[in-house]
Amino acid sequence: MSLTQDILRLYTNGLSRADIARQLGCSPANVSITIKRNGVWDHTVRGLPVEQQEWLLARAKKMRIHPSDMAARLLSEIIDMYKSGDV
Secondary structure (H helix, E strand, O other), X not given: OOHHHHHHHHHHOOOOHHHHHHHHOOOHHHHHHHHHHOOXXXXXXXXXXXXXXXXXXXXXXXXXXXXXXXXHHHHHHHHHHHHHOOO
């Protein structure tokens, strides 16, 4: 497995960037750059309460999809509702 794949796997499993860097013997900056370059969701949405973020993560896990896909699906449904005038 490549270093990039290891970083993304560990990050997706919930390890911090510092822990990943220590475990893989690379710099935290390298971990951050790799995560950003590969478009991995950092599990935060500005202004979204922690309780709702936790719900989003739990729901995505239950559905066996990536949290960013779950967020995109929900956002897409809301946008469609607004466009159709249902809201």
